[in-house]
Amino acid sequence: MKYTGTTFRPPFEANSLLLQVTTGCSHNKCSFCTMYRDTPFSVESMEQIEKDLAEARAFAPRARRVFLENGDPFALSAGKLEEIALKIHEYLPDVQTIAMYASINNIRGKTDEELVRLRGLGINELNVGLESGLDEALELMNKGYDSREALYELGRLRDAGMDYGANVIFGGAGPGRLRDNAAATAEILNRTTPYLIFTGTIHADPGCPLYDDIQSGRFIEPTIGEHIDEEELFLELLELDNCLYFGLHPSNVVRMQGWLPRDKEAMLYEVRQTRTRLARRLDERPVRYGEGAILL
Ligand code: SF4
Numbered sequence: 657m658k659y660t661g662t663t664f665r666p667p668f669e670a671n672s673l674l675l676q677v678t679t680g681c682s683h684n685k686c687s688f689c690t691m692y693r694d695t696p697f698s699v700e701s702m703e704q705i706e707k708d709l710a711e712a713r714a715f716a717p718r719a720r721r722v723f724l725e726n727g728d729p730f731a732l733s734a735g736k737l738e739e740i741a742l743k744i745h746e747y748l749p750d751v752q753t754i755a756m757y758a759s760i761n762n763i764r765g766k767t768d769e770e771l772v773r774l775r776g777l778g779i780n781e782l783n784v785g786l787e788s789g790l791d792e793a794l795e796l797m798n799k800g801y802d803s804r805e806a807l808y809e810l811g812r813l814r815d816a817g818m819d820y821g822a823n824v825i826f827g828g829a830g831p832g833r834l835r836d837n838a839a840a841t842a843e844i845l846n847r848t849t850p851y852l853i854f855t856g857t858i859h860a861d862p863g864c865p866l867y868d869d870i871q872s873g874r875f876i877e878p879t880i881g882e883h884i885d886e887e888e889l890f891l892e893l894l895e896l897d898n899c900l901y902f903g904l905h906p907s908n909v910v911r912m913q914g915w916l917p918r919d920k921e922a923m924l925y926e927v928r929q930t931r932t933r934l935a936r937r938l939d940e941r942p943v944r945y946g947e948g949a950i951l952l
Pocket residue numbers: 681682683684685686689690691692727728759785
């Protein structure tokens with residue numbers, strides 16, 4: 657299988673067949689992101705995709721789930737995605753779901769009819785880097801859309817029958833706006849009903865604008881206590897059925913996962929217990945290492 661440059665997948669796609677159809681990310685401008693800074697966006701040739709599928713058929717002929725690489729393959733035109741999906745079904749007839757990273761801007765480029773057609777071909781459970789429902793946070797993170805557009809596009813996706821998983825970043829609006837950030841993000845999720853929420857906290861590695869802003873003091877990271885407060889309020893406000901809350905990213909203060917609504921109270925208990933356990937450190941700003949992991 658061919659993989660070019662840096663390749664990422666969400667942790668919950670560990671058992672999926674990873675098929676590269678693009679390299680890099682078509683946006684590549686989020687202020688906190690260094691994932692594809694050195695990998696220009698390009699589209700893989702159908703010839704190579706077919707070669708990879710032939711190889712995949714030899715070692716995983718009964719594969720049921722494919723995750724398309726890389727940063728936002730949903731940027732491809734509906735026609736191209738249809739061509740890829742048909743090829744996948746030709747080589748791997750047991751595939752039920754074709755998932756991938758997608759952005760709000762990618763959805764905007766597809767008509768309602770195209771979304772329905774793609775869903776019919778098994779394209780589903782898109783992993784959308786929504787990050788926040790608060791305009792100031794979206795602007796700070798340079799996501800390229802506002803909350804109104806995100807709500808509209810996610811609504812169209814859901815109307816087409818597609819499920820989506822939302823990535824959420826606590827602290828994206830900076831300290832002082834954590835309650836607004838939690839409330840606005842919970843509201844957009846409650847209205848667009850993701851099947852999964854993948855949480856993390858705002859952090860940056862060298863090589864992205866946010867890193868420079870943190871170093872120069874233009875952006876102040878929230879404290880450990882503020883991250884806990886934001887997650888508590890966010891969880892309290894979520895009203896979702898059958899949604900996996902995946903909070904195991906190393907950048908989180910509280911690392912936990914559970915199903916909503918079943919485990920909501922247990923997770924809130926975990927958040928409050930963490931506040932008690934870290935009582936002396938709540939005013940500290942996180943000290944981080946690889947992948948934004950917080951030294952606790
Ligand atoms: S966060 Fe996602 S959309 Fe933003 S630059 Fe990184 S890969 Fe691209």
